[in-house]
Amino acid sequence: MSIEGSSPGRMAWRRFCRRTMAGVSLGFLLLAAVVSVLGPWVLGVDPNQGGETPFAAPDARHWMGTDIHGRDLLARVLIGARISLMVGAVGAMVSLVIGVGWGLVAGWRGGRTDAWMMRLVDVLYALPTVVWVMLALTLFETRGLGWLSERWPASIPALRLAAMMIALGSVSWLTMARVVRAQVLSLRERPFILAAQAVGVSPARLMLRHLLPNLTGVILVYLTLTVPSVVLYESFLSFLGLGVRPPQASLGTLIADGASQLNPIRVRWWLLVFPAGLMALLLAALNAVGEGLRSALEPRDER
Amino acid sequence: MFLVLLVAFLILGGGAGCSPADRADLVLHNGPEPETIDPQILTGQADGRIASALFEGLTRFNPTNGLAMPGLASRWDISPDGRTYTFHLRPEARWSTGEVITADEVVWSWRRAVTPTTAADYASQFFCIRNGRAIVNGELRDASQLGAEAPDARTVRVHLENPTPYFLELVASRVFFPVPRKAIEQQGDQWIRADPLPCSGPYLLEGWRVNDRFRLRRNPRYWDADRVATERIDILSGDNPSTALNLFLKGEVDLISDRKIIPGELGPELAQRPDFQRFDYLGQDFIRFNTTRKPFQDARVRRAVAMAIDRSRITARITRMGERASAAVTPAGTGGYEPPAGLPWDPSAARALLSEAGYPGGRGFPVIEYTFNVGSRIYEQTGVEVQSMLREHLGIRVELRPLEWKTYLAEMSALNYDFIRGSWVGDYDDPMTFLDIFLSDSGNNRTGWKDSRYDRLLQTAAAEADPRRRLGILRQAETLLVEEAVPVTGLYSHVGLYAADPRKVGGIWANRMDEHPFFSMRRLRP
């Protein structure tokens, strides 16, 4: 067991840490997660509590200013980041697990299995995402929620949020499955896979140990695209009245609110700049972490 | 290969999609794409504006004050009991295709409106005409029993059930417009797409592209064509307020005719500008209570909530355009009527009422939901304020429930809500258009509240010939509605807004009916 020090995990971790940007970004993401969970509580400001100073510009009392109800924007941005991070993480996880599994199996088995699995993806694909999500959420709101809310009235906002995350996750795995499959199709003809197959490596081991590591790049790229698109999709749904329930907020709804400040009459810049800025920072950090992970996990970088 | 595909697409799509459009003499922004422009079928305001450019009634709206003035009829006589109207058509009233508009055609059009198979939602406007209600309800199968006749080719005589002070304005509204009988008999439902379309109004329909624009040209056969000073009008359809405002500021649109497509959050700033006109408008926002289930079964709870809502805070912070806070249902000044004040804002009295109803300090009060439709940010923002007021003053926990439009309507009609946002825009300038919503058998009631005292008061008022006594009875009814039983409590009366630079556009005036007829509207030459 003396080689423990150079196990692949350790080596990857060391390589990851060598990239400063990735390290800093990971730190930032963790910090953001902690702050958005604990922040509102530490801050001691209720994000839903209105005040007597609507539309106050940022000052010492309200660092990010206030909105139309006089609510503190900093508290709302923090609570919004929490919901957005959660929506993004859950949506991406669902799409990761289902999508990679589906694409891997379809691409590897090929032939009839592949054809049928991909036809199912095509059927789901052929229903426009937005229609499917609107249908699912409206049905849940009117047919499902009534029954649930009679039993647990206090849990309505949480239930709605959960429904939305599941609905978003259930549509975002399709592209992942297609992309992974296409990659597997081309990979499985490569010499190193053929060689592994020839020496009798079991299919499960082959997929996990040989195929999957070669897919990390694609998967990570896709994840860094999925998280923002899920987060933005949520804001679009909220805009249509199907997303988070007011007075809850997400970064997406705050940005959608702030977008109306882009007008030639009167600009209350803080309503757009702070939520959009935080969103951009979070996504940039996510991106850098993805890059870092990628170079850390990539097997061929060892050469 | 992709490139070839791309170029092909560009040429194909480009050819079909982009046709150079030169600017019309006057460009209006009309809001959402009309659902139909058939005068008898249409219900929307945007739809009605197009129809009123193409067609005209026996009377038409005076652009300065929204009252009736001569239209296709040059004059009329009213019997002393106020129940018989005799209209005299102009000899020069013609369809744009050349045929004379006859009295028979007018009566035929009205019968078309009341015949149930036409499916005219506004057929209820004919209830004031003898047998109108019975025909619309299907009790009388023969539409020719309607109390309107044509003794000769140029005379229309109407018999009313009750003296109706606002009847001349009703006749100016869309559902009373005469429509071209021959075209409809030949082409059925789709007559409105006929080319050329027979028009009786100041403009002709030259082009109609969905979600883009209507192109109108001056109707040379309009009886008052000499007053129509603009040759060509484009009426744009679109429902994004920011876009409408941008187009207006760039000078590509001369007039935005609908408050709903002017960005609400900029309202206060825009209302200060000389090119935006603000006026009191015949509309009201209110809250309906579901009187069929706990906790709003109890009138005391309804009154308590009504008294805990600080309406002036909503108008000062949310709507911010000088709306009048009001706990009544009828906007002040409707048809010369002064509504009751409604319950005052009084948190301590509200708390007392609530504990009398068994919820001292809000203890034991269930979590309730405030439902509203998604559409304007204002509805959500109002909900947030109501939520925090009830928490603060009564200790009640309220959840907000935003619903998209059709679900909202379905849940409201099914009485599947606790309390819910509502609003109403009057069809004519009289309190009856607001008060008959809450009749026991009204399809618009949607609160589950039924009170025979209220129904009787409205009946008595309808039969009353003396206008002042009539308004007195209506006031009594509204007092019962908003101070005692409270199935509904008012929030604020609407403010209208339109965008037009008085240096560029003439012949348009603010009036509480929000009627801006096309015959007088024109672009001023710089």
Added chain:
Amino acid sequence: MRSWIARVALIPVMLWVVATLGFFLLRAVPGGPFDRERAAASREVEAALKARYHWDEPLWRQYLRYLGNLARGDLGPSLKYRNHSVNDLLGQTVPVSLSLGAMAFGVAMGLGIPIGAVAALGRYRWADRVASLLTLVGVCIPVFVLGPFLILVAGLWLEWLPVALWGHWNHAVLPTLTLGLYFAARVSRWMREGMQEVLKSPHVQAARAKGLSETVVVVRHALPVALLPVISYAGPMLADLLTGSFVVENLFQIPGTGAFFINSFFSRDYTMMIGMILFYSLLLQVLNLGSDLLLRWVDPRIRA
């Protein structure tokens, strides 16, 4: 070859599945096309309205009637826009969305592929930095922020371009950019990824070893394979683009199909909604087929 024929033959079946799903799922949602804020004048009037659209028949008969009409290519009357049929509405609006979508697709590919490729070649250099910045901006700025921003700057401050409407070529510039940049960011991300993978692959190193010039290696050997992820992504992307974007068309007041995806659901215009679903679905399947064909052509090792 047979599997390709099977896939083409499957398209009508899929359309039928999608139409059926749409038909019954939409009916399960509360609220109907004829529910309005103002109740109908009477029960008779309401009944007459429903009878006109065969709403009084049992659901199965309505379904069969719909399928029968569909087989003849008639998508039925719009339940909201009463003076128009669905065919009529699509006929008016589809060409607009197609041309806007095609232009945006051009922008997405034209910007995305070179940026992604250059970034992959010049790794750790300025090109990479610039490319990642552009990509990041494109991915995380939502269209409903980018659009108003472009309008404000290019339309209202600089007064270079019109702020909305559709007709002249210059009306197309801002919406094409708004829509195209968003997708260009995604394309460049995929392109860079594909290129990086390929440049490290033995197949390219073998080409290098043969002494071919770097340009030949990149263009002849690396590029086709590097395009694989982009091509898989291009099918659905093009379908999204060609069926119109709700946000962009709404913002620039463009008379395309984008509005109908959302609005026909909210107005319960079932016939229009199913018409849109079918249109999208047909386009998507054809494009997916096209992108798979292209994948096969580019990379013969794939046996589909």
